[in-house]
Amino acid sequence: MTLLLLLAVLDGLAHAALVFMVAVGLTLVFGVLRVLNVAHGSFFAIGAYVAATLGTAAAATAAAPLFALPALLVAAMLVGGLLGPVVERLLLSRIYVKDHVLQLLVTFALFMILEDVQKLIWGVQPIFQDAAVKALGPVEVGDIVYTRYQLFLLPAVAAATLLCLMWFLRRTLTGRVIVAVTHDREAATAMGIDAARVYLLTFSFGTMLAALGGALAAPTTSLVPGIGVNMIVLSFAVVATAGLGQIEGAALTALLIGLGRSIAVYFAPEFEVVIPYLIMVAVLLVRPHGLFGSPELRRV
Amino acid sequence: MGGRLAAPATVGTALVLGLAAAAPWLTFVFTIALAKGLAVLGILLLLRAGQVSFGHALYLAVGAYTVAFARPLAGDVLVLLPLATAVATLVGVVVGLFVARYRDIFFGMLNLAFSMVVYSLLEKLYAVTRGTDGIRVDRPTIAGVALERVPYEWTMLGLMLALAIGLGFVARLFLASPLGQALPAIKARETRLEFAGISARRVLLVAYVASAALAGLGGGVIALTTLHVTPLIAYWTHSGELVFIAILGGGGAVLGPFLGAVAFELVRVYAAAAFPDAWQMILGAVLLGIILFASRGLWGLYEGLMARLGRRA
Numbered sequence: 001m002t003l004l005l006l007l008a009v010l011d012g013l014a015h016a017a018l019v020f021m022v023a024v025g026l027t028l029v030f031g032v033l034r035v036l037n038v039a040h041g042s043f044f045a046i047g048a049y050v051a052a053t054l055g056t057a058a059a060a061t062a063a064a065p066l067f068a069l070p071a072l073l074v075a076a077m078l079v080g081g082l083l084g085p086v087v088e089r090l091l092l093s094r095i096y097v098k099d100h101v102l103q104l105l106v107t108f109a110l111f112m113i114l115e116d117v118q119k120l121i122w123g124v125q126p127i128f129q130d131a132a133v134k135a136l137g138p139v140e141v142g143d144i145v146y147t148r149y150q151l152f153l154l155p156a157v158a159a160a161t162l163l164c165l166m167w168f169l170r171r172t173l174t175g176r177v178i179v180a181v182t183h184d185r186e187a188a189t190a191m192g193i194d195a196a197r198v199y200l201l202t203f204s205f206g207t208m209l210a211a212l213g214g215a216l217a218a219p220t221t222s223l224v225p226g227i228g229v230n231m232i233v234l235s236f237a238v239v240a241t242a243g244l245g246q247i248e249g250a251a252l253t254a255l256l257i258g259l260g261r262s263i264a265v266y267f268a269p270e271f272e273v274v275i276p277y278l279i280m281v282a283v284l285l286v287r288p289h290g291l292f293g294s295p296e297l298r299r300v
Numbered sequence: 301m302g303g304r305l306a307a308p309a310t311v312g313t314a315l316v317l318g319l320a321a322a323a324p325w326l327t328f329v330f331t332i333a334l335a336k337g338l339a340v341l342g343i344l345l346l347l348r349a350g351q352v353s354f355g356h357a358l359y360l361a362v363g364a365y366t367v368a369f370a371r372p373l374a375g376d377v378l379v380l381l382p383l384a385t386a387v388a389t390l391v392g393v394v395v396g397l398f399v400a401r402y403r404d405i406f407f408g409m410l411n412l413a414f415s416m417v418v419y420s421l422l423e424k425l426y427a428v429t430r431g432t433d434g435i436r437v438d439r440p441t442i443a444g445v446a447l448e449r450v451p452y453e454w455t456m457l458g459l460m461l462a463l464a465i466g467l468g469f470v471a472r473l474f475l476a477s478p479l480g481q482a483l484p485a486i487k488a489r490e491t492r493l494e495f496a497g498i499s500a501r502r503v504l505l506v507a508y509v510a511s512a513a514l515a516g517l518g519g520g521v522i523a524l525t526t527l528h529v530t531p532l533i534a535y536w537t538h539s540g541e542l543v544f545i546a547i548l549g550g551g552g553a554v555l556g557p558f559l560g561a562v563a564f565e566l567v568r569v570y571a572a573a574a575f576p577d578a579w580q581m582i583l584g585a586v587l588l589g590i591i592l593f594a595s596r597g598l599w600g601l602y603e604g605l606m607a608r609l610g611r612r613a
Contacts, residue, residue, distance in 0.1 A: 120577055273420035
């Protein structure tokens with residue numbers, strides 16, 4: 001019982017770290033662009049697939065274990081750096097003036113397209129590449145043998161991401177410019193800020209975060225079609241529970257939902273998928289704008 | 301169906317019946333298409349209020365599984381379909397009371413979340429739902445008469461056509477009523493609606509429950525046509541299809557959903573077979589094209605054509 005509980009907590013932490021990486025990108029992009037990007041889940045999936053492909057390629061080289069971890073980061077930078085700007089410039093920049101419904105539909109259409117792009121490139125057979133997990137090796141926690149990758153690396157990356165983002169948005173010039181655009185785009189533009197550039201930058205960065213989440217998730221699971229849709233609804237649950245645009249809130253909620261879900265996996269597996277939404281519905285019933293959200297407060 | 305819709309509705313019905321007589325396998329395709337058209341009609345009501353649901357396959361599934369569960373107990377189409385509609389209405393009220401508080405992004409994504417939950421429960425609770433194997437539905441009687449396969453499919457198509465025309469007419473009356481007129485007001489300026497003394501939440505709830513009932517009925521018809529129900533009917537791709545058809549058909553008139561659904565199913569029969577792995581991609585690309593370049597859909601194209609012909613005459 002206690003053993004199971006400990007295992008559930010460890011799994012929950014690792015899972016929460018991954019969900020946070022995706023959710024924080026989603027909430028950051030929404031905060032600045034005011035568009036909820038449904039295709040964010042596809043960026044997660046594509047990041048995972050690219051990481052697996054790079055990982056397999058790296059495994060064939062002489063210094064294999066050394067490359068396993070950097071390959072994950074490279075995959076995320078590739079997806080964020082290439083796909084992010086292309087999508088923002090070619091597609092999203094055309095719809096900022098349109099209805100919310102149409103914006104949602106456009107990103108949903110993009111999501112449909114990218115789902116099949118994955119199938120066309122990587123097929124529908126499960127892909128498994130765990131070189132990065134093997135590179136770090138196992139660790140014993142009490143009586144449980146666990147992977148160092150999930151116990152240390154995932155939570156560390158998530159925590160570092162959170163701290164860096166907080167520092168970046170509050171202390172650096174670019175970060176403050178982003179916050180300014182979030183508050184009032186017109187006033188910021190009047191002060192000489194290039195809002196279009198801020199949009200491009202934020203979207204690419206958000207895409208990279210989703211892809212990094214995917215790349216980090218890749219070594220721990222088999223990649224099959226459908227991981228994108230599961231991740232987008234899950235991270236939306238996190239973002240909505242925290243309040244749209246809330247970064248620190250997203251971290252706390254990811255932890256709550258990640259733990260709730262992994263405890264369900266061990267004790268009531270049928271209801272694993274239901275738990276995050278039960279938490280979300282319960283929170284939204286009491287606080288319609290989420291735990292930390294409020295319609296008038298600053299959002300980033 | 302009064303006014304300018306009577307002619308296209310008659311022509312459409314004649315076309316559907318004529319094509320089905322020429323190629324018998326089309327009876328099945330058309331019945332499914334029109335059943336989806338019913339659900340899309342519900343989506344259209346919500347779109348009038350500027351809201352989009354990414355989870356209405358949930359109600360298709362509620363209708364379909366109601367039929368599947370009730371089939372051993374009740375053997376007639378005329379009992380099963382009202383039952384499917386009633387259960388979907390009930391679920392619509394419960395979920396609607398929650399989601400009608402939200403707008404835009406929250407409305408769309410909460411519906412998606414509910415449908416994902418139901419999908420995963422249908423898949424995981426094997427003891428109740430038989431999981432991905434699904435449930436077989438024995439062919440029921442229609443008004444007490446047991447029919448062979450071919451006459452049964454023809455009767456279902458006829459029933460479905462009657463439902464489409466009848467409910468399309470009702471939807472038109474609803475949209476013209478004061479309650480229906482309040483829907484565009486939610487999209488335009490909700491606060492003013494509230495100032496006029498009308499509860500926006502209640503208006504949206506009524507539209508939501510109506511859309512759930514329509515989708516439940518559509519799901520029931522689908523189950524009674526395919527005679528086999530799997531959790532896949534609740535999957536997000538089906539919700540996406542419904543939204544897609546609504547945009548494809550255009551929101552201008554109640555015939556749009558049925559026009560869109562029939563066009564969609566006909567294309568799908570060929571395209572999905574030719575490009576099974578690129579099907580969603582084609583849908584997504586067409587959806588983008590319509591939103592960016594032809595925002596009034598197929599019905600809009602038809603109206604534009606009629607207007608041009610009228611000017612020339």
